[in-house]
Amino acid sequence: MYKPARPREKRRNRSGAEVREEGLAAARRLLLDRGPGAVTLANIGEEIGMSHANVLHHFGSAAALQSSLMGSMIADLTTALDDVVDLLRTDTAAPRTVADRVFDAFGKGGAGQLAAWIVLSGDVGQLDPVRKAVRELVDALVARSQLEAAPERVRAVVMMMAVCAFGDAVIGPHLRAMLDQGDDAMRDLVAHILPLFLVPSGLVPPPGSD
Secondary structure, eight states: OOOOOOOOOOOOOOOHHHHHHHHHHHHHHHHHHHOGGGOOHHHHHHHHTOOHHHHHHHHSSHHHHHHHHHHHHHHHHHHHHHHHHHHHHTTOOOHHHHHHHHHHHHTTTOHHHHHHHHHHHTOGGGGHHHHHHHHHHHHHHHHTBOOTTHHHHHHHHHHHHHHHHHHHHHTHHHHHHHTTOOTTHHHHHHHHHGGGGGTTTOBOOOTTOO
8 A cells, every 4th residue: 555755854954053052962961861872973863853974064073072062061060160159259158059059060060970971981181171160169268268278178178079069960869769868968968068178267257247
């Protein structure tokens, strides 16, 4: 029995910049939903309604696409850390707010999965732009402390907070389920510990809080 051919979906003309933007957005979704192995030209083409050959044309290679994704997500992470620095410099940031911003960057923003992917791929040079943002975060926290040992303590607390946020993003849901802990258990712990690194003088109180 004759079956009429399905009408082809009319293709939307997209500029090269639009294709790259849509491709990177699709690659990020694939990374977060299915892991690094899913970030392929074929999968991205399927996501954005474009052939493998066309995706290849716009990105050059799978490695170039993955490098572009890493660069894009690293830029988002540095922006998130810069936002934390700005928050601290207003003298209104509570420890829980700082913890939430850092954990959101690694979890919802995908920086945890991204960092794991970068380290496992050996392309650690992608992390270089984060260095400046981390140092500025340290400087902002030091400025909020009255301790002589503040730089050492702050470097320690930033390391603790970043490692905890990274671990929570990558394996936190599974560990929390094993230990019957709530979704915010690690955030609560970090928010509780954060001020302890800055005692006895603690953080400089916000203006007008006397």
